[in-house]
Amino acid sequence: MAALRRLYFLVRQKNFFEGPKRSSGKVMFQRVFALLLAVVLLPAADHAAAAVRVVATTTVVADLVRQVGGDRVVVESLMADGVDPHSYRATPRDADRLLRADLIVANGLHLEGKLAQLLDRLARRRPVVAVAEAVPEAKLLPIGNGLFDPHVWFDAALWSHCPAALAEALAKLDAAGAAEYRQRADAYAERLRQLDEQVRARLAGIPPSRRVLITAHDAFRYFGRAYGLEVVGVQGTSTESEAGLADMNRLVELVVSRRIPAVFVETSVADRNVTAVREGAAARGQPLTLGGRLYSDALGPPGSDGDTLERALRANVDTIVNALAGESATVTVAGEETR
Numbered sequence: 001m002a003a004l005r006r007l008y009f010l011v012r013q014k015n016f017f018e019g020p021k022r023s024s025g026k027v028m029f030q031r032v033f034a035l036l037l038a039v040v041l042l043p044a045a046d047h048a049a050a051a052v053r054v055v056a057t058t059t060v061v062a063d064l065v066r067q068v069g070g071d072r073v074v075v076e077s078l079m080a081d082g083v084d085p086h087s088y089r090a091t092p093r094d095a096d097r098l099l100r101a102d103l104i105v106a107n108g109l110h111l112e113g114k115l116a117q118l119l120d121r122l123a124r125r126r127p128v129v130a131v132a133e134a135v136p137e138a139k140l141l142p143i144g145n146g147l148f149d150p151h152v153w154f155d156a157a158l159w160s161h162c163p164a165a166l167a168e169a170l171a172k173l174d175a176a177g178a179a180e181y182r183q184r185a186d187a188y189a190e191r192l193r194q195l196d197e198q199v200r201a202r203l204a205g206i207p208p209s210r211r212v213l214i215t216a217h218d219a220f221r222y223f224g225r226a227y228g229l230e231v232v233g234v235q236g237t238s239t240e241s242e243a244g245l246a247d248m249n250r251l252v253e254l255v256v257s258r259r260i261p262a263v264f265v266e267t268s269v270a271d272r273n274v275t276a277v278r279e280g281a282a283a284r285g286q287p288l289t290l291g292g293r294l295y296s297d298a299l300g301p302p303g304s305d306g307d308t309l310e311r312a313l314r315a316n317v318d319t320i321v322n323a324l325a326g327e328s329a330t331v332t333v334a335g336e337e338t339r
């Protein structure tokens, strides 16, 4: 597209065809020839404009690539919006897409549990960068067996560590764009730090006793730690673990004893466990509102209120504040009217 734009402006220049008054037929021929040459070379020039073809694993990671890569990068996400990365298995077509990429970008920290082996194998043939691994280890939450919670993106300050790592990976493949990648990464990291402050200020408006976020799975522990919410996932850190009956009873007890007003479902996780907790609470005489649907491990489709990480985080904060702070709101979730 950049090459097309350049050609458009070249042709628009007033005297490209007309030339200066003294231009001869020969000069005119040269100009037409130059134009034809530009058209013939256009596909190559356009490819040069988008210097790096990236395949990202999730929509969250693809968004990071877009923010840092700008026009120099073409990115596709292996998983579509609304897809759960913990249980995602690569198709044969995915393996082809990954092999054709100049760069593979993953979240890492075992978020893409079922893709780990494939990514390890591909790493011998293609450059692979796991962006979440740029977060300093001291800031990660251990989950046992030497592993860390991979859901770092909804703590905007933590995520601000990732753009620079991606910029360096892109710069290695496209030296001509290095300065641009670094500049874009810096600007994006700065936006994330500002967003971090805005989110903290907004969530501080929820009364302390109501700052409990019950969600379908443990995708919000960094978010909760950063912004002062107690976070309880019905399922564990991976959707691959099943919620047991004891977990359910413990949650219902928590809801009843703390008079928690609302619980949340997620765009990429089935609702059945959250529904079970609501039924349990209702049986104990404590109706539990469905607070809304949060973006967790996947962003929303293009044009939705969660089509970038920044927008998804803002949308989540709106949903949470509306449900927990007692602000009047009507949210429709899967045909069910809440509040």
Ligand SMILES: [Zn+2]
Pocket (backbone or CB within 6 Å): 086, 151, 217, 218, 219, 237, 238, 239, 297
């Ligand atoms: Zn998750």
